[in-house]
Amino acid sequence: MQQFIALVGLPAVLWLTTTCLGLLAARLVRAELHRGLLAPLGFCVATSLLLTAYQLGLGGTGAVVLLVVGTVAGLALARHELPRSLNPGWPGAAGLAVYLLYAAPVLLTGDWTWSGYNFLNDTSVQFLLIDHLQHAGTAVDGLRTTTGDQVLRSYLDTGYPIGTHAYASSLTGLLGVGPEVVYQPFLAAMAALAAMSLAVVAGATLFRPAAGAVVAAIAMASNLMYNTGLQGSIKELGLVATLMAAAALGRELVRAERTLPAAILLGIAIASILSVYSAAGLPYVAMLLVTLAAVVLLVHGRAVLSRRWVVAGAAAGATAALLAAPAVASIAQFYKVASAVVDSAAPAGSALGQLARPLPVLQAGGIWLDGAYATPISPDVRAETWTNLGLWVVAALALLSVVEIVRRRCPEALLVLLPAMLTAAFVAPGVVPYADAKLLAIMSPSVILAAAIGLKAIAGVVRPVGAVLAVALGAVLAGSIMLSNAFALHDSRIGPHDRMLALRAVGDDLAGRGPVLFNEFEEFAKYFAGTTKLNAATESITPRQVQLRKPGNLFGRQFDLDLQQLAYVESFPYIVMRRSPSASRPPAWYRQIYSNRFYEAWQRDPGPRTLEHLPLQGRDKATAVPSCRDVGALARRGRRS
Numbered sequence: 001m002q003q004f005i006a007l008v009g010l011p012a013v014l015w016l017t018t019t020c021l022g023l024l025a026a027r028l029v030r031a032e033l034h035r036g037l038l039a040p041l042g043f044c045v046a047t048s049l050l051l052t053a054y055q056l057g058l059g060g061t062g063a064v065v066l067l068v069v070g071t072v073a074g075l076a077l078a079r080h081e082l083p084r085s086l087n088p089g090w091p092g093a094a095g096l097a098v099y100l101l102y103a104a105p106v107l108l109t110g111d112w113t114w115s116g117y118n119f120l121n122d123t124s125v126q127f128l129l130i131d132h133l134q135h136a137g138t139a140v141d142g143l144r145t146t147t148g149d150q151v152l153r154s155y156l157d158t159g160y161p162i163g164t165h166a167y168a169s170s171l172t173g174l175l176g177v178g179p180e181v182v183y184q185p186f187l188a189a190m191a192a193l194a195a196m197s198l199a200v201v202a203g204a205t206l207f208r209p210a211a212g213a214v215v216a217a218i219a220m221a222s223n224l225m226y227n228t229g230l231q232g233s234i235k236e237l238g239l240v241a242t243l244m245a246a247a248a249l250g251r252e253l254v255r256a257e258r259t260l261p262a263a264i265l266l267g268i269a270i271a272s273i274l275s276v277y278s279a280a281g282l283p284y285v286a287m288l289l290v291t292l293a294a295v296v297l298l299v300h301g302r303a304v305l306s307r308r309w310v311v312a313g314a315a316a317g318a319t320a321a322l323l324a325a326p327a328v329a330s331i332a333q334f335y336k337v338a339s340a341v342v343d344s345a346a347p348a349g350s351a352l353g354q355l356a357r358p359l360p361v362l363q364a365g366g367i368w369l370d371g372a373y374a375t376p377i378s379p380d381v382r383a384e385t386w387t388n389l390g391l392w393v394v395a396a397l398a399l400l401s402v403v404e405i406v407r408r409r410c411p412e413a414l415l416v417l418l419p420a421m422l423t424a425a426f427v428a429p430g431v432v433p434y435a436d437a438k439l440l441a442i443m444s445p446s447v448i449l450a451a452a453i454g455l456k457a458i459a460g461v462v463r464p465v466g467a468v469l470a471v472a473l474g475a476v477l478a479g480s481i482m483l484s485n486a487f488a489l490h491d492s493r494i495g496p497h498d499r500m501l502a503l504r505a506v507g508d509d510l511a512g513r514g515p516v517l518f519n520e521f522e523e524f525a526k527y528f529a530g531t532t533k534l535n536a537a538t539e540s541i542t543p544r545q546v547q548l549r550k551p552g553n554l555f556g557r558q559f560d561l562d563l564q565q566l567a568y569v570e571s572f573p574y575i576v577m578r579r580s581p582s583a584s585r586p587p588a589w590y591r592q593i594y595s596n597r598f599y600e601a602w603q604r605d606p607g608p609r610t611l612e613h614l615p616l617q618g619r620d621k622a623t624a625v626p627s628c629r630d631v632g633a634l635a636r637r638g639r640r641s
Contacts, residue, residue, distance in 0.1 A: 002181050006112045009175055010185040011099060011192075017067055017171075018042030019074050019195070020074030024086055025268060027077040031261035031306075033252065035084065036091030036200045040193045040245035041265060044272035045070070047238065048323040049161040050170050051275050054162075055326040060134035061167065091199035094213035095192035098220045102188030102229045104489055109255035109497070112181040116231035117493040120354050121523040123232035124451040128152055128527050129162055133169035138162075145543050146514070147536040148163075148526035154541055160329030163275030164190070164238035169568045180500070180527075186228050190237040195220040197244035198416060199451060201251055205410040206453055215452040222366030222444035224437075227373045229490045231354075233438075238267025238276035240442055243284055245269045247415040250292045253312065254299055254412050263312035274324040279331045287422040291414055298411045330372040334352075353434030364424075364444040365394035365451070371491025373435075376383065390480045393473070396453030404457035413453065420446045451477065495524070501527040501600040506576055509594045512600060515543070517572035521558045535572065537564075544568075549615065560584050562615035570610065575602045584617050612637060 022042030026033045033041065046067065053063045078085055088095070098108070105115040114123055120425035132152050136142060140156050142147035172179050195216045203212025228236050246269035253262040270288070273281045286609050296304050303309065321328070352358075356375040367390040370377040377384045385527070405413055424439040431439070452474065459470035503522070507530035510516060514533020518525050521538045538554045546559055547568040561569055561577070562584040568573070575586050579600055585600045587610040594601040614626060614634050 002112050002177060003106075003110070005177050006106060006174055006181050007103060008187050010182045011189050013174060014186070014189045015039060015169060017071045018046060018207040019086060020071040020078075021045040022074070023078040023082075024070055024074035025265060026261075027074070029261040029264045031256075031258070031265055032199050034091075034204070034248075036088045036196050037245070037248055037252070038085055039088065039095075040197045040241065040248065041268065042074075042268045043167070043190070043193050044242055044245050046167045046170075047242070047275045048268065048271045048327075050161045050166040052326045054133050054137045054166050056534065057137055057139075059137045059171045060169060063170045064635060065134075067170045067174065088196060090203060090209040090213035091196040091216070093613065094199040094216040094220075097217045098195040099185075099188045099192040100582060101226070101485065102191045103185050103228065105492055105494055106184045107564040108489075111497050113495045113497045114180065114184045114231075114232060115229075115492040115494055117495040119493050120231040120233070123495075124523045124527055125151055125155060126165065126232065126234050127179045127183065127524070129155060129160075129165045130169045130172060130183075131363065131527070132156075133162065133165055134173050144533060146526070146533050147518075147539050147542040148529070148534065150543060151526060151539075151541050155494065159278060161235060161276055161278035161280075161327065161330075163236050163272065163277075163327065164298050166275075168234070180495075182421040182430075183232070187232065187234060187237050189308050190241040191220055191225075191229055194237075194241045194244040194269065194445070197241075197248040198445065200248050201416050202449065202452075204251070205413045206404060206408060206456055215449060218452070218478050218481060219366075219445040219448040221485055222364075222448050223368045223373060223481060223488060224363060224366065224441040224444040226485045227488055227575065228438075228441045230488060233441075235277055236438055236442060239281060239284070240445065241383035242272040242276055243419065244289070244416065246273060246288055246443075250288065250295075250415045253292070253316075254295055254415075260315055261314035263316040264319050267316040268323060270320040271323035271327070274320075274327040274331070278327060282331070283423045283427055283486070284419055287426075288415070291418045291422070295411045295414055324325040332612070348454050351432035351434060353437075355433055355437055358433035359437045359440055361440065362388075362391040362395060364440040364447045365398075366392040366444055366448050366484070367391055367394065367477070368484045369480070369487060370484075373488065388481070390477060394447065394451045394477060397452075397458075398581055400454035400457050401450040404460065407460065409459070413449075416590075417446050446628075448481070452461060455530065499598050500524060500528050502596045504530065506594060506598050506599045506601055507534075508531045508577070514576060515572055516574040516576055516601075519558070519561060519575060519577040521556055524555075534576075536557050544571075560588060560617040562613075562617035566610065566613045570604070573604045575601070576600070 014485045018039040019042055022038030022045065025041055025045050050063050050067065053066050058066065075082065106113055116123055128148055128151060138156060140153050143153050168179060172182060175182065177527050198216035198219055199213045202215045207215055216415060222235055246266060249266045249269050253259060253266050256262040270285055273285055296309065308524055338528035341365055354374055367387055369383045369387045377387055405411065420443040424443045428436050428439050455470040455474045459467040462469065503525055507528060510530055510532045515535050516532055518534050526534060526536055538557055545554060547565045548559060549565055560583060570587055576599055577583060579598060589607040589610065590602040590604050592600055593603045612634060614630060616626060
């Protein structure tokens with residue numbers, strides 16, 4: 001049942017709620033909107049509106065009620081045209097294809113799970129945030145002294161952007177499942193919404209609707225963007241979904257006969273960008289507005305100074321300011337945190353993050369014939385040669401797109417192409433490689449779309465063989481992108497479903513008890529342990545980090561109990577540890593109270609206390625043979641005690 005909810009229930013409910021919220025917004029302002037943009041617009045409404053609901057203290061139940069009321073209102077207002085509105089046409093086909101691609105990790109495993117495990121385990125924090133919003137809103141007063149709660153406090157107190165989390169939390173409440181069940185499908189749905197917006201713009205400007213849908217799907221299949229989905233980056237996918245929606249709504253504004261309604265809808269999308277990306281979304285909004293002003297000037301000339309355009313600009317700004325008010329309040333706060341990735345003098349580890357080296361700019365071209373995007377291609381001359389050749393061809397075609405845009409006089413396409421590219425160009429020189437990789441990933445769908453426009457330029461200029469050449473080259477590039485994604489999917493790290501359920505079982509058995517020493521490096525323990533008062537000993541943010549007999553690096557490592565100071569171990573009334581034939585058991589006055597396939601729990605009881613311990617585990621070997629001298633010395637100290 002949970003698998004059905006994840007793969008069918010989540011996209012169905014998300015599709016219905018976003019479409020109806022889009023209908024509601026369009027009807028309230030009396031705007032005529034392309035039906036393929038209803039769901040992307042509704043997503044923007046949901047992220048802004050539900051974030052406001054949580055920050056006003058409505059809680060999970062109130063947010064779910066608000067979502068249901070908005071959905072029903074949209075249904076009621078558009079009941080006569082509902083069948084047509086629920087059919088998004090070719091943009092919907094593009095969205096479905098992209099959804100299946102991004103949801104593949106779940107589809108292929110046969111049960112709920114997520115990808116990116118032990119590669120970028122920020123997903124564990126996203127689970128915590130989504131679950132906390134559902135049960136406690138944004139309040140931090142009731143948080144306890146546990147690893148999970150300390151992590152929550154550190155994120156919520158610093159203004160971390162949670163617009164996407166607010167919508168995901170409401171959906172989990174509506175479906176009655178945990179965030180771990182719907183997380184990967186939710187990411188896939190956001191990618192699908194971005195593809196729909198791209199398909200609308202592409203199909204209404206330079207391509208026919210069917211071709212525009214194909215181009216949009218390939219653009220969102222860009223390898224860097226796809227890897228962003230496989231590693232669980234909820235904010236980046238949320239940004240792409242809202243940024244593409246804003247670009248498409250900006251195009252509607254440019255061509256609208258009635259500018260005021262279209263401007264209000266654009267303001268909703270701009271507010272959503274800030275809701276899902278906070279201070280880091282400001283450059284994208286700025287570049288979008290600069291591009292929009294240039295496009296309006298190119299299309300309407302001096303008419304841009306007329307009263308209707310001034311009113312439209314004011315309406316868009318007022319709408320964005322009103323809906324983004326909750327996000328704006330935390331932008332300055334989050335900026336202080338985000339500035340750490342802007343500091344090019346940051347330490348090497350924090351500068352690279354999960355990367356093995358800074359990503360080359362060309363990698364935004366969407367082709368990487370190796371599974372590990374974060375590292376250089378394996379020493380295979382053929383793979384490296386074809387990858388570099390493909391990336392240079394994509395770059396050349398992207399530059400050639402200018403010819404087609406000028407020839408066809410459709411500057412509206414720039415609304416999709418330029419904001420992400422300009423943001424990367426202006427921001428990248430001052431940020432660390434870790435942040436630069438995010439910029440390239442967000443830019444990559446625009447690069448692929450530009451390359452497709454370049455292919456169309458070849459078809460129109462180099463006649464009569466241009467069309468055949470463009471189709472053949474396009475097929476090769478699209479195949480290279482999909483092959484790159486096949487490598488990425490093959491190498492993706494899937495969350496260990498059974499072991500997480502075992503962690504949850506331990507948490508249920510120890511519910512409310514603690515503090516519990518969790519003696520394994522497993523970043524998802526802080527979520528799956530539930531209400532257990534868990535202390536994850538080697539996490540960066542935790543109440544009490546492990547105290548070793550011989551100090552050393554902690555994060556990402558697991559230490560046998562023998563390697564830890566005895567006083568530290570015995571200060572916990574409960575210990576949870578991974579089952580292993582080579583692991584040291586807890587001190588003598590602990591007894592085992594629970595065990596499953598993966599974990600065992602121990603409780604400290606009154607009884608003989610361990611005064612001193614002779615450790616036999618070492619860092620480099622599982623066991624050691626004690627010397628007679630050490631045993632004799634231990635016995636003599638015991639007699640003196």
